[in-house]
Amino acid sequence: EEQEEDVLRELRLFLRNITERLSLDRRFKAFTKPVDIEEVPDYLMVIKKPMDLSTLLTNIDEHKYITIGEFMADADLIWKNALEYNPDSDPMDRNIRHRACALKDTVRAIIRDELDEDFERVCEEIRESR
Numbered sequence: 001e002e003q004e005e006d007v008l009r010e011l012r013l014f015l016r017n018i019t020e021r022l023s024l025d026r027r028f029k030a031f032t033k034p035v036d037i038e039e040v041p042d043y044l045m046v047i048k049k050p051m052d053l054s055t056l057l058t059n060i061d062e063h064k065y066i067t068i069g070e071f072m073a074d075a076d077l078i079w080k081n082a083l084e085y086n087p088d089s090d091p092m093d094r095n096i097r098h099r100a101c102a103l104k105d106t107v108r109a110i111i112r113d114e115l116d117e118d119f120e121r122v123c124e125e126i127r128e129s130r
């Protein structure tokens with residue numbers, strides 16, 4: 001009902017705010033757009049579920065996420081994919097993995113500091129009711 005839509009609207013505002021702040025952070029520039037398949041031709045042979053910050057924003061606008069947990073699962077794909085595709089010890093791989101770990105820690109720190117547990121519980125109850 002209307003109250004539920006008010007809650008989900010507030011969730012989308014919160015998720016857009018997080019995603020936009022991450023996109024503005026220069027450390028995360030490589031994560032702002034899908035990996036360019038022309039530049040990285042074997043990427044889709046290795047990574048089955050690509051994800052990036054611009055796709056997160058599109059998903060939010062398409063009302064894909066009803067809970068923080070659903071958003072986190074896609075946000076985690078961004079750094080997990082980077083660790084999986086760039087496993088080697090050479091400086092380039094190490095550097096993208098360092099940025100991927102910084103993205104993981106930054107998302108978690110924002111959620112821990114800014115998400116109200118009661119609000120997340122209401123979102124989970126809406127998810128269970130649908």
Ligand SMILES: Cc1noc(C)c1-c1cc(NS(=O)(=O)c2ccccc2)cc(C(=O)O)c1
Nearest residue numbers: 030031034035036039040081082085086096
């Ligand atoms: C993410 C990701 N996962 O695997 C890799 C590899 C990256 C990644 C993707 C990009 N952006 S891009 O796919 O458009 C591109 C790749 C190669 C040359 C020019 C552009 C940049 C970087 C970077 O380190 O700057 C890394």
